[in-house]
Amino acid sequence: MNSKIKLAFEKIVGTTNILTQDLNPFNTDWMNKYVGSSEIVLTPQTTDQVSQILRFCNENSLKVVPQSGNTGLVGGSVPIKDEIIISMRKMNQIYEFDLNSAIITSDSGVILENLNNYLFQYKYQMPWDLGARGSCMLGGNISTNAGGLNVVKHGLLRNYVLGLEVVLPNGKILNLLNKNRKDNTGTDLKQLFIGSEGTLGIITKANVLCIPIPNEKKVFFLELKSFQDVIKVLQKVKRNEQLLAFEFMEGKILHKNMHRHSGNKLPFDFQEDKYYVLLEIAGQSLNVDQFSLDMMEFTEEIVMNQNEKEAQFLWKLREEIAESMGKMGYVLKYDVSIPPDKFEWLVNQIYPKREGPFHVYYGHVGDGNVHINIVFESLSELHKEEDKIEQKLFGLVKSQGGSISAEHGIGQHKRKYMELQKGRDVLGCLSEIKRLFDPNGIMNPNKLL
Ligand code: FAD
Ligand code: MLT
Ligand code: ZN
Known part of the structure; x- marks a missing residue:
């Protein structure tokens, strides 16, 4: 230097x-x-x-x-x-939580879990949640418009961010902070920074609308015979307002991870050829019996948590998948949006008869967001296969009207597929916005655009 x-x-x-x-x-x-x-x-x-x-x-x-x-x-x-x-790790001050508006004002470098710990005293929580909660920070979440585990109920992060403070590449500080729930004063400039992955400026502070911690919660774990049954359960429960999360996991990965929990009672003796769903409901006067009845149509066995510790354990089985795959080798990770009933079809198109390197699919079925993870022994092997897989995968996703990124964003990984996703005109418009904010191209170069 x-x-x-x-x-x-x-x-x-x-x-x-x-x-x-x-x-x-x-x-x-x-x-x-x-x-x-x-x-x-x-x-x-x-x-x-x-x-x-x-x-x-x-x-x-x-x-x-x-x-x-x-x-x-x-x-x-x-x-x-x-x-x-x-x-941004040292910009980590929480300024206030306003009980009347339920809006928190914070620096962008505060860890998501710390925001929730702070909000706990007010019986509120952040409106999004993800497995990386112990490390990811507010500014990172906003810059990626993170999805996560409760989108099926609460919708996307960008709906909750009410205000931002942003520093532009030329050093100008844009005060877009806003503690009004309603602010209808023209073009909503802050939206440009949400999900733009640090390519337009640096987010330093934010106002976020928080949500009450629900009075009651119940976690269900189901074992199903086919992916069609997963979709049938989804159709049955999706219209229920108490549904907070609907997560799917292939038996293949739960079976492989069983050794991680030798001391604990697992909800099932996980089978490689079975399909598993984690479903959470939340609210007041929970309709547990009705939910169970609805699901009993498709499965004989439903496991429910009896206390908070059990709920956490059931969630761990789902949340640890990302980390466990990483321990197996180098992982090609995808987070595409596609109609939920096409998840299995999509994977079968990539790996007919499910042959090829070790791969699994799992994810946020309730949001139409599937994760496909493929493991390689070396980075060079991964790079050798990457283009071939992506051209096919993203082509199929587009043919179904889907999105090449449901929640993780584009970064350096999917940059070359932006034109496929957006089309020339939209991409041209986005490039013009980038030039306007960052004419010298100093902000996070060669990412996203
Ligand atoms: P970083 O990784 O540090 O940065 C992410 C991007 O934002 C980068 O482009 C960076 O340049 C930019 N950036 C960071 N801070 C700022 C700032 N202050 N101003 C401007 N730009 C900035 N993602 C999901 O959407 N859903 C999930 O369910 C999910 N689960 C995950 C589980 C695990 C175990 C892991 C490891 C990751 C998961 N992710 C998930 C991905 C990741 O956690 C999210 O993308 C998260 O929002 C990134 O936050 P971060 O603070 O780590 O940001
Ligand atoms: C998840 O849903 O677990 C995260 O998005 C991380 C991953 O894709 O593995
Ligand atoms: Zn995810």
Whole structure:
């Protein structure tokens, strides 16, 4: 790192907010699939410092990557080359929760779980939830418009973000903070930053509408004979307002993960050729009997949690899939949107008779979002197959009117398929917006667009 540049950063953030050694965790993504070679990480503590950093970088054509929890799954949060990493982890103050409006105001570097711990005293919670809750941060969630486990009930993150503070690449601070539930004053500029993966500016603060913690919850685990039965159960329960989550898992992966729980009582002796559903209902005066009856039409065995610990264990079986796949090798991960009744068909098109490398599908059936994970022994093997699989997979997804990314985003992974997804005109328009905000192309280069 050029010493003049380092000195300039020292003047802005001080020596304690600059890292130049042991940068592996910042340069490497969660899947060990994308590795950059940045020589410097800055950890600003105020919006003003973020502004000064970006102004300096813009004036000197230095490229940057904003990073929050670094749990992103598309290589968006790590540098491709030696971009400067701006880590938001020290901007972690929660300012207030307004009980009348249920709006929280916070810095963007607060970990999702910490937001929920803070909100607990008010009997409120964040409106989205995901397995990475212990590491991912508010700004990362907003920049990826994260989906997660409760979208079937609450809808998407972007509906809950009411206000933002954003620093533009030229250092200008845009005050889009807003504590009004209703604000109908023209074009909603903040929406451009939600889901734009750090390519337009850095989010420093946010106002988010929170939701009450439900009085009661019940988790069900079902074993089903066919994927068609999964869809039948979905049709039966989807219109019920108490449905909070509807998650699907192939028996293949639950069976493989059984050894992880030798000391615990599993809900089923998981079979490779069976299909499993985790379903959660929440609210007041839960209709547990009706739900059970509805599901009994399709399965003889339903397991229900008796206490919070059991609920957590059932959820663990679903949430640990991502991590367990990562332990098996290098994983090609997909998060496509497609009509739920096409999930099995889609996987069979990619791997007829389910032959090929170890692969499973699971995910948020209730949202029409399937995850397909394919494991390779080496990164080079993965790269050899990647293009072939993606051209077929994304082509099929498009043919069904789906989306190549339901929730993880585009990052560096799916960038070359943006034209397929969006079409030339839309992509052209998005590129113009990018040029308007970031004419020198310093913000998270070669990601998304
Ligand atoms: P990072 O990974 O650090 O960054 C993500 C992107 O946002 C990058 O492009 C980065 O440059 C940009 N960015 C980060 N902070 C800012 C900022 N302040 N301003 C501007 N740009 C910024 N995702 C889902 O949608 N649903 C899931 O169910 C889900 N489950 C997961 C489970 C596990 C175990 C893991 C590891 C990941 C999961 N993810 C899921 C993916 C990931 O957690 C989400 O994308 C999350 O929102 C990323 O947050 P982060 O703080 O880690 O952001
Ligand atoms: C999940 O639903 O578990 C996450 O999106 C992570 C993954 O795709 O494995
Ligand atoms: Zn997911």
